[in-house]
Amino acid sequence: MNLRRLPLTREIGLGVLVYLYVPVVVLIVYSFNANRTATVWTEFSLDWYRKILANPSIREATWNSLVLAAAAGIGSTLLALAAALGTKTRFRGRGLVEAVLNAPLILPEVVVAVATLMLFVAIGVELGMAAMIPAHIAFCIPFAFLPIKARLDGMNPSLEEAAQDLYANRLITFRRVTLPLLWPGILAGFTLAFVTSLDDFLTSFFLSGPGSTTLPVYIFSAIRAGITPEINAISTIMLIVSVALVVTSFLFGRMRR
Amino acid sequence: MNSAPSAIAVRSVSKSFGRGDAMVRVLSDVSVEIGVREFFTLLGPSGCGKTTLLRLIAGFEELDSGDILIDGVRVDHLPPFRRPVNTVFQSYALFPHLTVAQNVAFALELQDLPRAEVRRRAGEALEMVRMGALAARKPAELSGGQQQRVALARALAPRPKVLLLDEPLSALDLKLRKEMQIELKQLQAEAGITFVFVTHDQEEALTLSDRIAVMQGGRILQLGTPREIYERPAHRFVADFIGEINLLEGQVSGHGKVRLDCGAEISAGAGQAAGARVTVAIRPERARLVRGGVLQAEVTHVAYLGTATIMQLRLADGGPFLLRAAADDLPAIGGRVQVDLPSDALQVFAA
Numbered sequence: 001m002n003l004r005r006l007p008l009t010r011e012i013g014l015g016v017l018v019y020l021y022v023p024v025v026v027l028i029v030y031s032f033n034a035n036r037t038a039t040v041w042t043e044f045s046l047d048w049y050r051k052i053l054a055n056p057s058i059r060e061a062t063w064n065s066l067v068l069a070a071a072a073g074i075g076s077t078l079l080a081l082a083a084a085l086g087t088k089t090r091f092r093g094r095g096l097v098e099a100v101l102n103a104p105l106i107l108p109e110v111v112v113a114v115a116t117l118m119l120f121v122a123i124g125v126e127l128g129m130a131a132m133i134p135a136h137i138a139f140c141i142p143f144a145f146l147p148i149k150a151r152l153d154g155m156n157p158s159l160e161e162a163a164q165d166l167y168a169n170r171l172i173t174f175r176r177v178t179l180p181l182l183w184p185g186i187l188a189g190f191t192l193a194f195v196t197s198l199d200d201f202l203t204s205f206f207l208s209g210p211g212s213t214t215l216p217v218y219i220f221s222a223i224r225a226g227i228t229p230e231i232n233a234i235s236t237i238m239l240i241v242s243v244a245l246v247v248t249s250f251l252f253g254r255m256r257r
Numbered sequence: 258m259n260s261a262p263s264a265i266a267v268r269s270v271s272k273s274f275g276r277g278d279a280m281v282r283v284l285s286d287v288s289v290e291i292g293v294r295e296f297f298t299l300l301g302p303s304g305c306g307k308t309t310l311l312r313l314i315a316g317f318e319e320l321d322s323g324d325i326l327i328d329g330v331r332v333d334h335l336p337p338f339r340r341p342v343n344t345v346f347q348s349y350a351l352f353p354h355l356t357v358a359q360n361v362a363f364a365l366e367l368q369d370l371p372r373a374e375v376r377r378r379a380g381e382a383l384e385m386v387r388m389g390a391l392a393a394r395k396p397a398e399l400s401g402g403q404q405q406r407v408a409l410a411r412a413l414a415p416r417p418k419v420l421l422l423d424e425p426l427s428a429l430d431l432k433l434r435k436e437m438q439i440e441l442k443q444l445q446a447e448a449g450i451t452f453v454f455v456t457h458d459q460e461e462a463l464t465l466s467d468r469i470a471v472m473q474g475g476r477i478l479q480l481g482t483p484r485e486i487y488e489r490p491a492h493r494f495v496a497d498f499i500g501e502i503n504l505l506e507g508q509v510s511g512h513g514k515v516r517l518d519c520g521a522e523i524s525a526g527a528g529q530a531a532g533a534r535v536t537v538a539i540r541p542e543r544a545r546l547v548r549g550g551v552l553q554a555e556v557t558h559v560a561y562l563g564t565a566t567i568m569q570l571r572l573a574d575g576g577p578f579l580l581r582a583a584a585d586d587l588p589a590i591g592g593r594v595q596v597d598l599p600s601d602a603l604q605v606f607a608a
Contacts, residue, residue, distance in 0.1 A: 156350060158347075158348050158350035159352060161317050161337070161346070161350065162344070162346060162350035162351075163352075164317075164338045165315060165317075165342075165412075166343065166364035166411070166412075166415065167338045167364050167367040167368060167415065168338055168363070168367055169336070169338050176363075177352060181353070
């Protein structure tokens with residue numbers, strides 16, 4: 001008998017896995033179903049994937065989502081990098097600054113989305129990309145910040161001192177030592193921010209305008225007309241892209257120091 | 258007087274960390290002159306301020322008061338990259354994303370040397386530490402001793418006037434440390450520059466240094482050659498910190514006489530007022546086993562070392578006494594012996 005393992009650990013673990021992933025697996029399986037009715041299996045088919053590729057609304061929503069995610073990823077990563085560098089040394093109120101930076105993780109998103117909507121309407125920002133990009137940058141900051149911060153905290157402070165000792169001024173030290181060493185953290189942060197923006201529904205739903213529908217918003221409106229295998233197919237693609245990016249981000253984060 | 262400037266002059270330097278109640282004074286009014294081509298060691302226990310003094314010379318910390326001159330030029334307002342010194346870090350601090358050769362060439366490239374010159378001098382520096390064969394490796398692919406050598410080559414390559422070494426050998430195992438001590442000495446002779454070496458290892462300090470500054474509590478307690486420090490410690494702390502020593506408590510009983518707590522009366526302590534509490538210090542190798550010696554003791558432990566014998570003795574008041582004698586002098590454990598304390602071997606410190 002294995003004394004180091006509690007009884008039923010394996011059974012409970014399997015149960016939790018089933019609980020977590022059965023809906024997703026069903027969704028993926030039925031995206032390959034030839035039958036129009038999303039809940040009755042007939043035979044394997046790639047029809048729905050062909051259909052969504054041919055659908056101009058879906059192509060437009062995909063493009064919007066990618067542009068938005070790229071802009072949010074780049075914008076939030078730049079701000080997060082600056083924030084991580086700025087909070088590197090101790091100062092009065094550093095804890096507060098970091099808490100504020102990470103606030104989007106705990107603030108109710110619906111509240112922030114409504115508040116942003118009201119603000120943009122009040123100051124006359126047109127709904128659409130121009131409204132979604134700054135809002136996405138804001139809530140993506142903590143996702144970009146955490147991996148960069150972790151990388152920076154794990155860096156031997158003597159490395160920057162060594163560079164300065166070897167005649168590198170602050171700018172050269174940053175370019176030749178700090179930045180290359182932070183790079184994996186920056187890539188990981190960007191990827192996480194990108195995925196977070198790609199998956200976002202609430203903020204985009206409030207702030208998108210005509211012609212700027214993103215993929216999650218498109219799925220939401222399509223589903224009101226009934227669940228179709230097309231939606232299963234889009235969702236499957238989004239799932240694969242997201243998982244691939246998160247795994248990439250994880251691998252970047254683990255890159256050798 | 259000597260008109261040539263010192264390699265390094267530290268004048269009345271003070272440094273504190275923190276503010277208010279949390280303020281810690283790390284260096285108090287420290288002054289020291291380090292000569293050109295000297296192997297100078299800052300020695301002391303952790304927290305004595307030795308590393309802070311080194312970091313002030315390198316420019317990684319700003320001093321509160323006083324000034325620091327390198328080669329006669331004031332540098333305390335200059336950033337590290339404008340000071341003609343290079344540092345070997347305790348953690349080596351090799352750039353992990355660069356190869357060994359790129360690490361060593363780092364400073365040379367920033368000195369605007371032609372590319373061929375950079376390569377030549379980086380190669381030379383690597384040859385000096387016998388690391389030329391591994392120039393294409395990354396630091397993570399090297400052993401601790403090899404990383405240590407690369408760190409030395411990197412710091413020596415730009416030909417600094419002074420090399421600062423922050424406990425560079427402390428991460429190496431004993432055998433490697435002994436080898437590197439010899440190499441460091443040779444490197445210094447070869448490079449012909451001043452070394453300022455920080456360590457908490459008194460043996461290392463004695464082996465390597467031309468002069469040692471023994472530090473404690475942010476001050477230099479004693480400054481001198483290894484021999485002076487070992488044989489004539491100026492403070493009880495220095496005596497205790499450097500090498501092995503017996504410290505015997507006692508009271509001045511009259512002119513030039515000390516009554517030790519173990520009962521024996523010895524000739525020592527001239528110049529101390531009668532009745533004053535004093536500590537009498539003697540090195541284990543200076544005490545002698547002599548019939549009729551002044552100390553009565555019992556042998557509690559004997560260790561034969563080949564070249565010598567170390568004896569643990571117990572004095573009449575139960576206090577321990579360490580004695581080092583010739584290798585063939587082997588008394589029995591539990592035996593009674595008498596120990597003579599030659600007066601020229603005694604140091605007396607006011608308690």
